Amino acid sequence: MFRGSMVALATPMDAAGAVDWRAWQGLLEFHIANGTNGVVVAGTTGESPTITPAELDRLVRSAVEVADGRIVVIGGSGSHSTTHAIELTRLVQSAGADAALIVTPYYNKPTQNGLKAHYAAIADATSLPIILYNVPGRTACDLLPETAAALSEIDQVVAFKEAVPGPDRVTRLRALCGDNLQLLSGDDPTARDFMLAGGDGVISVTGNVAPALMRSLCDLATAGDAEASAGVDKVLAGLNDALFVEASPIPVKWALYRMGLMGPGIRLPLTPLAEPFHATVEAALNDAGIELPPEAE
Secondary structure, rough: OOOOEEEEEEOOOOOOOOHHHHHHHHHHHHHHHOOOOOEEOOOOOOOOHOOOHHHHHHHHHHHHHHHOOOEEEEEEOOOHHHHHHHHHHHHHHHHOEEEEEEEEEOOOOOOOHHHHHHHHHHHHHHOEEEEEEEEEEHHOOOOOOHHHHHOOOOHHHHHHHHEOOOOHHHHHHHHOOOOOOOOOOOOOHHHHHHOOOOOEEEOOHHHHHHHHHHHHHHHHOOOOHHHHHHHHHHHHHHHHOOOEEEEEEEHHHHHHHHOOOOOOOOOOOOOOOHHHHHHHHHHHHHHHOOOOOOOOO
């Protein structure tokens, strides 16, 4: 169920930073029409640190309603507090999500035993399928393959988003976890290598703006077609670089704005993409064959 081309959705906002609910529904339809297998609501790319619980509830409910079974809906419910993560996971469960994506606790640097206890407590308090999310470049906390293997023995722990670049982690995870976990890349530039090495898909930033290309890459790479997937990956390479010229989701939100899919809003402490990077992102969109509307004068 949790495999293929999954997209960490940006949250549309107007210039004042309010969620644009009409654009949100349009964005979901855009992904359904372009073959995205699943979406993550209010993950890192969705600006989870500034999304209120009430907004999270409405975002998930709206996504479930629009999806109507056509696409998997995953709610972001991670926190550096286990109690808070339980509350958020219960919230996305009640809102109808198919699973919860739960990032490792950030800032407070738990031990591997602490990580086991954290996820076990969430699983014990809820019945929603859980996707572990490891992104040590943001959290200062690395969920090691051996810990993931131990957590995979919990029935509700069904998948693992691994954002450590390269294929080495997926090889180790597959050896330790077997088929207990579906393995998803969280690093767009190395997602192809991850899938060719045994991964089941990706939860992508780049997929926000190039969903059809990302779906094609996932289909080819998970089928083991190294040559054809290399061609698609080459087309996506410029986007994979350009969408990280500033901290994500700053560039991808500007790209979606430039594509006419959402307004210009972003919430502090993030700020809009700096003007010198506009040409870089626009050039990457053009190089990937993404049609852009004329700029407003």
